[in-house]
Amino acid sequence: MYSVPHIHALKNTRCQETGGTLIEVLVAMVVLAIALLGMAGLTSASMKYNHISRAHATGLSLVSDYAERARSNLTAFADYEYKVAYTSSTRGAATSDPTAAPESCTVDTTNASSPVNTCAAAIAKYDQSQWLTNVANRLPGGTAYIEASLTNAPPGISGLPPTRVLDIWLIWSEIAQKQDFKQTQACPSGANIPKVSEGSSETPVACMYFRITL
Template identity: 30%
Template structure:
C-alpha cells in the first residue's frame, strides 16, 4: 500500500488568498468613498433647490418690490460677499418694502452660506415677472477618481 501524506495549505496559497481578500477590501473602500461623495453631492443639490424656492417665496411675499423694473431682488453675490443687515426685526416703526427686500436677501444669503459654504448666487430678471436664480458651488469629483473639484450649478426659472 502506498501511503499519502496530506500537509494542508501551503504558504503560497495562503498569501494568494490574502492578496485576493485585500484587493476586495480596497474595492469596497473605494466604492464606499464614492457613495459618500455622491450622497454629499445630492445633499448639496437638494439644499440649492430648497433655497432657490425659498428665495422665490420671499419675492412673492414682497411682490411690489420684486416686480419693479430695478428690483432689489436682482443680485450677484460671490463667495465671501457681505450684506448689510437692515435689522427689520428690531425696528419699532417697521420697515419699508425696500428694507424688507434687503432683509430677505440678507437672511437668505446667510442661510445659503450656512447650507452650502463657498457658494455663489445670481438672480436675474428677464422681464416684468420672469426671474432666473442660479446657485453655484464646487464639490469633489468622485466620479473621476481624482482629488480635483467640479463646478455645480442649480438653475431655477420662475414667473412670479
C-alpha cells in the same frame, strides 16, 4: 492489545493531513486585496454622491425659500436681483445673525384709489440679506448670483399679467471634491468665477442653477 491493521489505518490518516502551500496563501491574499480595494472605491463613490445629494437638497430648499419671499412682495420684484461678482476671500454674503431690521417705511391705505406703500423695497432688502446669510451658513463659502427679468404678455392679449422670472445660481466652495472636481453646471459669467485647473492648489467653486417663474 491493538491489532496491526488498526495501527496502519491510523498512520495513513495522519499522512493525509497536509497544509496549504505558499502559492495558495498568496493567491488568497491577492483576491482579498482586490475585494478590499473594490469596497474602498465603492465607499468613496457613495460618500461623494451622498455629498452631492445633500448639496442639491439644501440648494432646492434655499431657492424655494427665496422664491416664496419674492412671490409675496411682487411690488419690489426687481429688488430681489443680486448681481455681485464672487470673491472667495471677501464674498458679499454675511455669516452672522440676526439680520438687521428693515428700514423705516410707511403703509397707508386710507385712500383706496391711491395707497401708499414704501415698505416693498425695504422688505426686499431685508429678505435678500437674511437669505444670503442662510446660504452662507448652509453651504461652505456660499453665496448667490440672481438675475430678475420681467416679460410682458404678447401684443393683443389683455388681462394676462407679466411673467416674472428669477434665474438663481447658488455658488459655494466644493472642498469635499477637491481632488476629482468636475464642473457639472455652468456658473454665471457676471459672477466672475475663476477657472480652477487640474492640480491647482485653489479650492474649486461649484454652481447650482435654478429658474423660477412667479
